[in-house]
Amino acid sequence: MLYLETYKRLGLKDENEVFDYFINNLKHSNRTFEYFIDWGKVFCNIENIEIELNMLNYLIGKENIQNEFKKLIKEYPSVVSTIPILVAVREKSMEVLVDFKGGNWRYKNYSFKKKRNYSDDEINDIIEFCDNIGLLKLFSNKKIKNILDYCIGLEVGIGTNGRKNRSGKIMENIIEWYIKEICKKLKLDYISQATGKKIKKKWSLDLPIDKSSRHYDFAINNKQKLILIETNFYSSGGSKLKSVSGEFRSLNDFLMKEDIVDKFIWITDGIGWKSSHKPLRETFENNDYLLNTKLISDGALEEIINL
Numbered sequence: 001m002l003y004l005e006t007y008k009r010l011g012l013k014d015e016n017e018v019f020d021y022f023i024n025n026l027k028h029s030n031r032t033f034e035y036f037i038d039w040g041k042v043f044c045n046i047e048n049i050e051i052e053l054n055m056l057n058y059l060i061g062k063e064n065i066q067n068e069f070k071k072l073i074k075e076y077p078s079v080v081s082t083i084p085i086l087v088a089v090r091e092k093s094m095e096v097l098v099d100f101k102g103g104n105w106r107y108k109n110y111s112f113k114k115k116r117n118y119s120d121d122e123i124n125d126i127i128e129f130c131d132n133i134g135l136l137k138l139f140s141n142k143k144i145k146n147i148l149d150y151c152i153g154l155e156v157g158i159g160t161n162g163r164k165n166r167s168g169k170i171m172e173n174i175i176e177w178y179i180k181e182i183c184k185k186l187k188l189d190y191i192s193q194a195t196g197k198k199i200k201k202k203w204s205l206d207l208p209i210d211k212s213s214r215h216y217d218f219a220i221n222n223k224q225k226l227i228l229i230e231t232n233f234y235s236s237g238g239s240k241l242k243s244v245s246g247e248f249r250s251l252n253d254f255l256m257k258e259d260i261v262d263k264f265i266w267i268t269d270g271i272g273w274k275s276s277h278k279p280l281r282e283t284f285e286n287n288d289y290l291l292n293t294k295l296i297s298d299g300a301l302e303e304i305i306n307l
Contacts, residue, residue, distance in 0.1 A: 002288045006300040019284055025294035028271045030170050030233045042155040045085075046148070052082045053148045056139075060147070065140040066127050073123050080126055081114040086135060086147070088154050096129075171233040172217050174293065175267055179218055179229070182302045194219035199226070208258040210251065220305060225262035227305060228255060234272030241276035249283040256288075265289040265304060267296065 001015050012018045046053070055076050062068040073080060084091060092113045099106035110129045111122070118126070130136050137143075144150045176192055183190045191198055195215045196207035203221050220227040230248065234241060248266045255264045266283070269292040273280050284290045289304050 001284055001290070004300055004303050006295070006298055006303050010298060015285065019281060022284070022290070022292055022295065023274060023277055026271050026273055026292060027233075027269050027294075029235055030167060030174065030269070034170060042152060045155050046152055049082045049085065049151075050148065052076070052079045053151055055079050056082065056147045059136075059139045060144065061142050062140055065136050066131065069127055069130070069136065070123055073118060073126065077115060077117050080112050080118065082151075083112045083126065083130060083135075085151055085154065087133060088157060094129075167233055167235070171231050171269070175229070175231045175296070176218065178296050178301060179220070182305055183220060185302070186306055188220055188222060188305070190218055190220045192218055194228070205260060208255060208261065210254045222262050222305070226260055227263045227265065228261060229265045229267060231267040233268070234270040236270075237272040237275035241272060242279040245276070245279035245283045249286050252283075252287040263289060263304060263307070265291065265301070267291045267293070267301075269293050 001018065003015075003018075007018050010021065012021055055072065056079055058072060059065055059068055081092065084094070093109060093111040095107050095109050097105055098108045108125075110125055112126070127136075139147075172192070179190055182188075189203075191202060193215055194207070194217075196209055199205050199207045199219055203224070205221070205224065205226060207216075207219070207226070216228045217231050218229040220229070230251070232244070234244075252264050252266070255261045264287070266287060266289065268280075268290070280290075291300050291304075295301070
């Protein structure tokens with residue numbers, strides 16, 4: 001840790017007080033409105049199968065629904081590829097345990113891959129799957145009024161699995177707001193999602209790479225030297241945070257050996273660190289710059305960039 005004027009101004013005398021200030025000012029959440037639903041992705045996924053979903057509406061309320069479904073598949077085979085999404089699954093084929101009585105369990109594979117046409121046996125299997133999972137009863141009993149609307153609801157539900165990634169993106173957006181303002185004030189240029197290719201193209205600088213997939217959340221060009229910034233947010237703890245701390249400690253050690261790198265800044269926040277502060281403390285002591293959003297608002301990030 002390098003001692004900053006910001007810490008002095010805050011009345012923090014040494015690294016113990018700085019670290020305590022860091023831990024005591026962690027945010028409990030970074031949820032903005034964008035966290036909850038990615039509507040763009042929802043409707044993009046639906047748009048790709050909208051015609052087929054509307055075709056399936058034909059089945060709603062039909063009494064002899066198995067025969068009607070067979071006719072629909074024969075005339076419009078493309079409806080088959082929509083079946084997995086009706087049960088909130090992305091895969092186009094599914095293996096199902098159909099018999100567990102006895103020593104040898106028996107499985108059956110059901111395929112919904114798009115084809116020009118399906119054989120009678122393939123259609124029978126598709127009907128069997130939809131019947132056994134209760135879809136056909138759902139349609140015939142009019143429990144669903146519109147399959148397109150039903151699938152929009154499913155996509156919203158599936159999209160909740162992406163909230164963890166959205167939390168990370170939100171944190172990047174928050175930090176970019178600060179970086180943009182600071183760089184504007186200091187007349188510096190920055191790149192978000194900075195890869196070696198982007199940096200080489202824009203600034204003719206060679207980004208040091210410790211692994212082929214490496215990119216940095218932000219890179220700032222400070223007199224043809226790079227300030228590299230990584231950011232994340234953890235609202236819950238766990239064993240993963242120990243490895244995260246170790247990763248950013250190792251990354252710092254790697255980058256500080258490179259002449260092209262002026263500074264490496266790790267910005268992290270979230271009360272998850274309260275239960276994993278020991279490995280974080282090791283990285284805090286090892287790395288020059290470890291900040292949270294409170295320290296940024298206190299002026300630490302601007303001071304570091306301007307050093």
